Amino acid sequence: MDSAVFREERGRLLAALVRRFGDLDLAEDVASEAIEAALVRWPVDGVPDRPGAWLLTTARRRAVDRLRRDRTYAARLAILQVEADRADPAPPADATADLPDERLQLFFTCAHPALPAEDRVALTLRCLAGLTTAEVARAFLVPTATMSKRIVRAKNKIREARIPFRVPGADELPSRLPGVLQVVYSVFTEGYAASSGDALQRLDLAAEAIRLARILRRLLPGEREVAGLLALMLLVFARRDARTGPSGELVLLEDQDRSRWDRPMIDEGRALVETALTGGAPGPYGVQAAIAALHDEAASVESTDWPQIVALYDVLLAMTPSPVVAVNRAAAVAMRDGAEAGLALLDELADEPRLRAYHPYASARGDLLTRLGRAADAAAAYRQALELAGTEPERAHARRRLEEIGDS
Amino acid sequence: MKYMLMIYAGSADEAQCTFEDWVAYDKTVKDAGVFVSGHTLKDLTTATTVQVDAAGEATVTDGPYAETREVLGGYYIIDVPDLDVALDWARRCPGARDGAVVVRPVAEF
Structure with a gap:
């Protein structure tokens, strides 16, 4: 068992801790400590019945210990904590998981418009995709020290300017959700169509974006643009194997071997396009997904429904x-x-x-x-x-x- | 937490906000109980700059003369729970329509 096993838990754990303690640094530290403790204890004691709850309890205990040792830190966080509780009651527990999923507010904090765009992407990969700083740095082809500085700067601004950990209200959501989707989509495009370097695609990064969109889709099932974004990425990613030739060269859509497209992924994407386009005016991701679906459905360039694509x-x-x-x-x-x-x-x-x-x-x-x-x-x-x-x-x-x- | 809303004026000829808009905004800020302090500054032509050099010698000069869009025309200090609330007050400020409002957290020691 290694720490990669905990990537999914890590995001949830971090979100739950941030809501309780109102501080991203503290939450990251104790989340890592809890995961390290699990790596030592679970192989010996057996995996607990509710692993998520075990991790959260362990992390909270560490956080409380630390706050007892450091009074000034505690005094500052105490104020934050009172306000966090007042502003945002705990969401109901997820029936299928033993750790409540509070990641949505972390998505909105990481994609906050008060942060520089590049920092939003880095923080989201760090906090929600569970990448290490070194992995985020590699993904963007910058030295680890540079990325580390960027993440520290972003966390400082969140703390010092007090960017809240909260999900925007219904009145604000339409203006804030596109920012979150933009972060996820820019992770995808950087992975699928890298802007620089020797490789055309960094597929792990694109897959990471899809994973993030799946989380968002579970958290915001009623938002059609979330479905649209996930659909778009699946329908484009389905062509990944046909998009590069044997020596890494670019193969254009018209020259691709369509039998190498990922059919199950296309089917999943097409079903999501329907969701994205049903029940009101579609959003830009829904429309782009519909265009991608028309390409994916066509047997050849010639038989593609071009009039429909132009209309879209x-x-x-x-x-x-x-x-x-x-x-x-x-x-x-x-x-x-x-x-x-x-x-x-x-x-x-x-x-x-x-x-x-x-x-x-x-x-x-x-x-x-x-x-x-x-x-x-x-x-x-x-x-x-x-x-x-x-x-x-x-x-x-x-x-x-x-x-x-x-x-x- | 206290935030300063620094109101940077746009060009006076193009100002769309009326004196009444400012009075209404000022009243809203005060009625909401978030007002700490706030002032409007007089025209930049009335400004004077003081600098003291290494020898302790003070120089007094007229100005500064900055680009119109960089002129600080006034400020509010408000006390609100977090940045989102502060940004919302900035959004409603008439100065955000005619120029720009910069929101800065106030350091507490």
Whole structure:
């Protein structure tokens, strides 16, 4: 038995301790101590009937011991504690677990808008995914010391500015939930489409995001955008094995061996899309999931329901106007109406400052120009993509395309 | 916990909030029982800067002249349970519409 076994428990334990003691540092310390104690005791004494309750009791005892030894610390926490109790009564115990699941408030604290975006992601991975600081650092390709500083800084702000551990009320939830979902989705995109490095995908990170979304889905079963986000990630992640070739090179959707897609995962994602799109206006994750589902359902690029995909991009664009979405829409229009129509839409976006460093824009232009037989223009576009791409497989893809059109 | 809401003015020509908005906000803060203190500062043209150098010599200068958006126009100190409540008071402050409100926890020693 090793500490990885406790990753699921660790988040729950941490959340329960944070609610009781109002301090993330103390909660982390005693949670680790309780888990260490379990690793020593359980192999000898046997696993207790209610392991979660055992861990919580042990951790609480350690916390109380520490507070007895350190009076000033205790005095400060005592104030926090009274307010935590007043502000937030304990949620009812989860019937299936012996430890109440109080992780939702930790999600909202870690994704608090008063924290810098990069810190939100790091804290969520540390506190809720149960990654060590070194693992979080590796995930973002920064030295452990850098990540450690970032996490300390975030925890300091939570404590010193007193960012509360609470679930926003019904009136605030619509404005705060997207921030939590954004954190989870950015973990996913960093894992699935790494922004830098040699590898195109860091699948463990993407899987971690899916695990976090599953937790959120259990905690907020009525929120359709949570279902939408989980659906989107499953439907995209289902293609992971087909997305890279034998030597790690990027394989585009149109060239992927669709028999290698993960069918059970697609089925799960499709069921969630229905939930996400039923019972009112859909949210942006629900719509993106629906687009992903249409790709996953199609036997080939040619038989893909492009008119429906374009229609969904229209909905998405109205909801979240973004040049990146407009690029994707243009590519779908090219499939529906031909390369000329798609290229015209892409060229309309030429002055968008946000697309200037966005290599998929250059690649999309290169692709449509190739299809139109404009080799010289296509080569120029791919050379630009080559310059802008952040990972080696993406650069290799651009180089291959350049070779194919006879320009190297 | 005490927080300072530092109200940074936007351009006076573009101000959308009326004197009545400020009176109403001030009353809400005081009626809610969270008000500790608060003042409006006079125009930046009335400001004077004092600096003392290593030799103990004081220099007095007119100013500072900062970018309009950086001008601190006033502040509130409020006493509320946590940052979320403080941010909510900042959100309701007329100064957040015409300029920006920076929320800072007050250190207690």
